Amino acid sequence: MPMRSSGFAPDEHQDPEAGAVTEPKRVGVVHEHDLLRRGIAGCLDEDPALVVAFAVADEPPDEPIDVAVVSSRALAATSFDVPVVLFRDTTAHGPVVQREMVYATLSLPQLTAEQLVASVRAAAVRLRVSEQDAQRAAGRLDERRLEVLRLLAAGETTKSISAKLAYSERTIKTVIRDLETELSARSRAHAVAEAMRQGLIT
Template identity: 35%
Template structure:
């Protein structure tokens, strides 16, 4: 990007689509994104565009329906989620659905939104400071908790550790699969085995467990 904020010659613009049930919210987000010279706003039908890009999703709450939608979107697009409130269980569900960037609605400004979109395009994480604190608290609680059962004494296999290590680095399921030359189904099966054996809830919980036990 040039010193004036315009993309450098030949630089790739980021395809971005904005999704949400509230037309007023969508219009406001689109207006914010128009200030980004590296943003290529697309129609609100990401499934029809086969180029990888970013889907900005505004949701009132992270319920089961929202998680299903986020999971489906994350299979093809990188998601920036915008919500009014975010408790720890909702944060963990959103991360487990493959969402790398989350903004609280009251924090949304043009600069903040563009920063989240650019981070998502790089497959980096961008979370509110409070959400980071929630994750730290979750890890601390896991470290203080006793083992959930006798199977906890059996360490993860080398393949399981490879998957958990890449997840701890912030990679998504499809990126882990590509890095290890696995199919996405294999990675999901490995995670399912780890979570079932240790009585864990999701992949975020699995990574926290591996850190607590000193495996990573």
């Protein structure tokens, strides 16, 4: 059964820079191992930018979500039209299906709660994250987010960026907040400085 992409969720997350309220990302967890499934859901529930819509062993309900955290078995059995964070089963054989929807691949035992949350937050806004750099997806920012960074560096405001890129101000604020998270930045200015330091923008 294909998973549906989320629409708008209730406003709960405060944008620390702009003062605007944005909705948390809805997460679906599908993993056959009870302990792992509960642990994943528990870690994600502690982050105010995320809300766990469901956590099931198999056959996910038809609920809208923004990102799915799944096992190899779940990925093989279910069609996802949202970004996927894959918990890789090192004993599984054969190719990973739906590879284009996998935005991050994680494996135990080195994984930390912080890496899990960072990977899910990045995938929810369609940023791909390597396992070796799960807390910093900036090296693989898509063109839209790079353009937002360039415009911020040029001194543009949220309103002017919204007009230039033809996105709502709400969307631009969400992109900026997620950029701050992925760049481990304290503010918009810090995000721009960090992006320049990493050579993402000039």
